[in-house]
Amino acid sequence: YFSVDLHRGEIVVNERIDREILCGKNANCLLPLQIVIEDPLQLYRVEVDIQDINDNYPHFQSTDRVLKIAESTVPGMRFPLESALDPDVGSNSLKSYTLSKDECFSLKVKDLGDGRKVPELVLEKPLDREKKPMHQLTLTALDGGNPVRSGASQINITVLDINDNNPVFEKNVYKVAINENTKHGTSFLKVQATDLDEGPNGEIQYSLGEHTSDELRSLFRIDQKTGEIILNGELDYETTPFYNIEVSAKDRGVPEMEGHCTVEIEVADINDNPPQIVLTSKPSPVREDAPSGTVVALISARDIDSSDNGKVSLQTQCDLPFILKPSFSNEYSLVTNGILDRETFPEYNVEITAFDSGSPPLSSKTIIPVKILDVNDNAPKFSDNVYHVYVKENNTPGSIICSVSAQDVDVGVNGKISYSIENPKVWDTPISSYMYINSDNGSIFSMHSFDFEQIKVFEVIVQAKDHGSPSLSSNATVYVFILDHNDNAPAVIYPSTSMGSVTHQRMPRSAKAGHLVTKVTAVDADSGHNAWLFYRLAEATDTSLFSVNLHTGEVRTKRAVSEHDDSSQRLLIEIKDNGEPIQSTTVTLDILVEDGFHEPILDYREKTIEPNKKTGKITLYLIISLASVSLLCLLTFFILLVKCARGSRGGSSCCIRRTNSEYKNPNRNLQIQLNTDGPIKYVEVLGGDMMSQSQSFGSYLSPMSEFSDLTLVKPSSTTNFTDTLNVLDASLPDSAWTFESQQDLGQLRLRFCLSKVTFLQ
Template identity: 45%
Template sequence: MLISWRGGPGAPRLLLSLLLLAVWEAGSGQVHYSVPEEAKHGTFVGRIAQDLGLELAELVPRLFRVASKGRGDLLEVNLQNGILFVNSRIDREELCGRSAECSIHLEVIVDRPLQVFHVEVEVTDINDNPPVFPESEKRIIIAESRPPETRFPLDGASDADIGVNSALTYRVYPNDYFTLDTQNNREQTSSLSLVLRKSLDREEIQEHSLLLTASDGGKPELTGTVQLMITILDVNDNAPDFDQLIYKVRVLESTVNGTLVIKLNATDPDDGTNGDIIYSFRRPVSPAILYAFSINPDNGEVRTKGKLDFEEKKLYEIPVEAVDKGNIPMAGHCTILVEVLDINDNAPEVTITSLALPVREDAQVGTIIALISVSDPDSGANGQVTCSLTPQVPFKLVSTFKNYYSLVLDSVLDRESVANYELVVTARDGGSPSLSATASVSVDVADVNDNAPTFAQPEYTVFVKENNPPGCHIFTVSARDADAQGNALVSYSLVERRVGERALSSYVSVHAESGKVYALQPLDHEELELLQFQVSARDAGVPPLGSNVTLQVFVLDENDNAPALLPPGPGGGAGAVSQLVARSVGAGHVVAKVRAVDADSGYNAWLSYELQAAAGAARSPFRVGLYTGEISTTRALDEADAPRQRLLVLVKDHGEPALTATATVLLSLEDSGQAPKASSRASAGVAGTETALVDVNVYLIVAICAVSSLFVLTLLLYTALRCSAPPSEGACGPGKPRLVCSSAVGSWSYSQQRRQRVCSGEGPPKADLMAFSPSLPPCLSSAEERSVIEADYIPKILVLLFL
């Protein structure tokens, strides 16, 4: 900026002052403009860049921009010339209403360096709204006796503009009888009255038609009109008069019907019927007023009629008129403002929107189950609502927005523990006393396949008698799956394996649905004493889950094998074999021994020996041991005894029924010192040899030790059976398994190699082991089986032990 200056000695000081003033104004950044409303697009507002002290060339490099705190599209700046202009239509009434001040605040921002300027653009009002009356025609009835200066209230016009543009002036013409009077009251409202200037004469003029015009103060001024139709009535010349023009009343919304709201009192100086007043609502009457209130036409009492509801209507403006009963009725007017006060009469409302039901039991914590919204039409604390949830676990309420909640999963679900939750959402307001509302939410938990089928126990013991019929049902397995529907549908199958040279499926099968286990062929105890296998249970879930159970099928022995005799030694043939016995032997001397084996077990393999007497023969000097098969002398031999003795030994097991075998022993008595020898012929030719007999004393010691051990074992087994007595499943019949306990008592002729089914005929005699199992009838219950063992099995063992 080029400044030229000429002056005297004080000129430099004055120039400096002007420069400082310009810099201070530019630094403050406060610029004020004004623009009239409704200005056209492009209307010049001001040279904003110049007024802010900015160069035009700096506007773009310094990122000159304008931000408005209100609507930013009303004003715009041309960056080429720095002029602020009108960009779009500005309506002051829309922007600021009837506010006396209306401005658009702009912030002008430039960078390098950063500067912020505040610009205020005042929007000035223009006269673009004419005055408007509430109705186009007004009818007024005036008695001719009304004195001058009588006032008749009129409804004034309204103007949306402000200031001078809304300053209304009224005139009426022709106006020989009437004039207008405008007064402002303390409530900042103006009242317009039609004032009678001189007495009326109905006989001269019966009706006056006046045009009431309202003009605002704008340039050019705008006007609004209403037609006043004044009817002049004769006689009754005094109208009822209220002591107030406006009555203000407060009523609780809980007020019962018939409650007195206000008692109006209008006075009329006339006498007789001209002074009798009838009160009524001034027409037209809104339906809301007619529903809520009633007025007594005789005494002016206004009472509640219908239920008041603060939430529907908070304020009633009731126009009332009092009309006398004169021949020419006259009316006085007032307005009742009834303010309805709120009470806590509305309980909260709960709305539940389900999102994902049922909920999978493997749903993650934090999953949203449902959306809940609450509302209360009351005001203040009466309308403030809080929500709670009962019971809380495993869910909780999370507030997402005002009066909006989410039902959220708070912990892990388990359908097998709880399949359904009945939740109650309670909404309670802040009134006193508070009101509440509840809503129920039924949350079903959907099953997932998270439980494998389980058996009651990991292993079952089953007893089946040998020689069972093919297809015999021997046991039923049952697995339980805690899941539901298809996830709990269990199917059964065998876990295939080899049993010796054959597949397991050739022995047993299992029904896929019922779990029944069948024996496909007759079982042989001598071939297979124990069949152990696994049954698998699988559910129908995806993926399927399963578990296995072990079945131990013990094949119980039946007496289906007769005793088999063993030859006495090398050189023995099928015919009778002679044995030399010295006549000099004394009583109790062992001269021979019969050996036999039985392929069965238990009682069925427990053998006893009897000496059969020949018909017509004298009493034999020999006897046979009941359980040893040893043939010994009963007395000393003499010359009277026949030189050749033929002995018939009957070998019998203890099965039901018992099976037998017969052995023939030929003894030759000689008077010599040779050691006695014995031979036997088996009725069934079984290969094998037996060596010399064991010394009797050693044998007795070994036998006593074995018997003592077996006695202790027998007592322990007996105690276990008495204490546990688990139920058992009989042969060819379903039932619960029991623990098998092998007895230690068996055939005297069994050696310790009996378990391998090998009978040795060579070498020294083995220590005998008695082993047998109780002979049980088919399909016995556990109690019956125990009684059989106690009544039959235990006494026999005790007898054997003491023998």
């Protein structure tokens, strides 16, 4: 730029000097020169001060700008405009702005304190889009030179009438201190604005202000969605200790609405001592029903650093029902802040973190154990709501029949359980006469020996009660099913033995082989297999003369009676059941063989020797019926087997658990017992459900019946078993029975006998 005239010693300008290129915005522009003089040799230092002249016009980066302002914008709202640039300095630099005249807008200039001036457009009057949808303004920037130079920018304002809420920041000015050695990419501040509009009109996007310089944009950036301000470069406290950033928040409405705030960033340094946490008091156990605000422990914090580096704040985990409540300077109370449940969390380890106010802040942690005391807030719970117990009759009194178990998640006396039986009676009998429960372990003992023929099932309500205050309880139902035991011997109902142990019968000496002498009939009070009866000839005067049918009890001649046979024959017939152990009884028959006793119905013998067509048809029908019933039983058994198999895979037992409706159905468990030799003479039908006494139906054929007419006795719930036996005694053949007395019957008489029925309500 300079040279020296060697003859005159003048410093000469070689080319045009542009101060703005050499020194930029610096107020002083000094160019140092060194000049050497020979003879004598001397060195001189020369500083050339480059004086600024007003050779630059103020100018805007964009000469045309569009603003969209909602007509609902309130007067006084400010809109930052683009700042003009003037490379000149001093009095030649940018000095002021002017705005073309408009009744709705005025211009305010904001001085940022660093020599920069930011123009702001101020709304003076409410806008009315319907009257004036467009406003055209001219913003002029003036410098302080002589002559004055200027630059202009056209501002086109569009007035819109939608989205009438601006984003509003929580603060107008955010102040933050940041360490100069903060790493690149660190988020150090989050600004937040809210917009009362909904949908796109309420969705906010953050950005740095339009007048933000390129230098600031290279150092800081803002997340458009979260408002987090992130360090994008390196800070230097010695170069720039303070930054001022304008932040805009725009919504996505039509038109866009925006709000503004200022972020003041202070660059600072130092901090080397972490804070300390001191427990002023030992943590106290807390009841699980303690209200929020209950004090658990007293805590203090201290930091040997000074100033802001010694200021300590505490915080605890946000996911625990405890908070820290400040009381005095660096003094805190740890209090409850939510519902406690000892069964879920019997003890908490509360982590307390202490932070100082240094930059960067240092921290320390401590863990405070808090024990939760139990409160009786849980009722005992049975492992099953319903128990099914099966007990054989004739059990030993005092023996254990089952145990129920309940659990209580509480502890101590609140979890100690006592068992008791709630229902006072069973079948109008005190429950204490049936069973007793151990109050400590839930074991249930029988108090007497059960009789299946008297009671088949009963229900017991067991209560489990804890010892808390107040105590809590729950109930379970125990269904006790009595299983039959073969404890009843068969009872002979014909021939009648009421007048003695020996019965008397008559038969003609002319009787042939197969002649029906009489029929022994017996019943068994047991049920099922225990009630199946078998007849056997135990002793006889002449064993070659008589035989007894195993199933029907019919006494017939094995051969024709001869003249040499004794006229008085005694038979001892034994009747056994099918139980375990076998029960039996005997009946003695005295048979008088008379010479003058003639067969009363000769044609009947002919019929028996030569079966007629009607008897054959009846037999055929009975065989078909028996086959159909057998097939139906097999099909039913197969269906039940499949159902039980599916039920067991589903986790339930079809063979043990039953609904209440099944217990109350009075027509279940029918069993049909038939004799298996020859034409059907006897049918036994056993019916009943598990909650009632069994029903027994019996049909009897008179020995000389020819037809299959049935006579049905209507079941009655009040029929007594003894009365039934009396009826049978009166209806069946007695010692005076003869073929003549039965000839005119000519039919099959079927009687159904029903034992006493009792239902469990």
